[in-house]
Amino acid sequence: MDHDRFRRVLGYIDHHLDQPLPLEVLAAEAAYSSFHFHRRFAALTGMGVHRYVQLSRFKRAAWQAAFRPDVTVLAMALDAGYESAEAFSRAFSQRLGQSPGAFRGQPDWARWAGAWHDLDNVRRFHMAVSHVHTDVRIIAFPGMPIASLAHIGPPGHIGDTIRRFIAWRRAHGLPPSRAATWNLVYADPDETPADAFRMDIACSCAYVEPNEAGVVAAVIEAGRCAVLRHEGSDALLADSVRYLYGEWLSATGEVPRDAPLFFQRVAFFPDVPEHEAVTDIYLPLATRQPS
CATH class of the missing domain: 1.10.10.60 (Homeodomain-like)
Known part of the structure; x- marks a missing residue:
């Protein structure tokens, strides 16, 4: 109580x-x-x-x-x-x-x-997060052209990459209200050597002109995905990811596809109170074979 x-x-x-x-x-x-x-x-x-x-x-x-x-x-x-x-x-x-x-x-x-x-x-x-299996949806993700900036190196320095990307999207008139924000996560920061960690910061964008910021055109692949909404601090985001990879995959028998985990940042701290920040977690899934 x-x-x-x-x-x-x-x-x-x-x-x-x-x-x-x-x-x-x-x-x-x-x-x-x-x-x-x-x-x-x-x-x-x-x-x-x-x-x-x-x-x-x-x-x-x-x-x-x-x-x-x-x-x-x-x-x-x-x-x-x-x-x-x-x-x-x-x-x-x-x-x-x-x-x-x-x-x-x-x-x-x-x-x-x-x-x-x-x-x-x-x-x-x-303020720990908790999930049940019905919180997870399986969707056919349609694919998404993006403008992407790779962060490769210590996770603690990702703020510099975020700042560079924010400056680029401001200069090109692509605020979050017009262009959805995405993160592509290639490795677990707790299990990967700091110098080998990679996460891409991105937004929805159909065309990227050559630029000095290092932003490039890319695509989030189409395919089946499990989607789980995380509400709250990024300090607890890893708990929601572990739920997907642990309890949910074990209970459903689904198999991850050979594609990186990705996030859609729906509502941002500090623009909203920290416990109201919203991140949709997408886990790419292999095609389910008929039984």
Whole structure:
């Protein structure tokens, strides 16, 4: 019961990061006494509620700094609960070792990777994803021409590739509202040497002109696919993938096709609250033989 209550609190925090979040309001959301709420929150999550809110705000601000060049530092500061860009910049530097401007210019991805470890652990435990077999659809994927940029190398540096691709698609008028966003995943980052890891960042696009960004024309192959919708943080995306490869394949007897796993990014954090991000996972399947 308490886990359900506090899961609601985490979702409420996600939705209201740009608003005051007094203890009394969060306690009421959990239907808990305000005298005991903060201690129960800390006992369940391993961190105080103030620190959780602060980290959540900083994570959203850092994502905006990294991937949303149109969001000003002042706008990030106000959304994160600061009264000035200067105060926010000082706090940002303490957390990430760089000012927002320096981070935008050349992010320290190693520092970034460790900045949200505690926050993501709370989400893994309290906002864990769960699936049943009926969540998975089998479709005939029609094939999709794409503009694609390969990331080959340490997964922790993929942010640089994402930024290059965002800049290219902005320059060519291909926002997510007009051109669906795809990721082609060639390897498991936990099982692949860092230098050999590959994932392609892509969007739907019929024609790609020669360019200096390294974006090329490609196609996501047509064929049967199992599709599972993942809702929530990317920190939990691997759990949904494991469900497909583990429980679902074992239960159905389906066999993966010789083609990479791919994702469609339907709704993005930080544009939506983190627990409302949506990713459709496509597992290419072999043609089923008649029995």
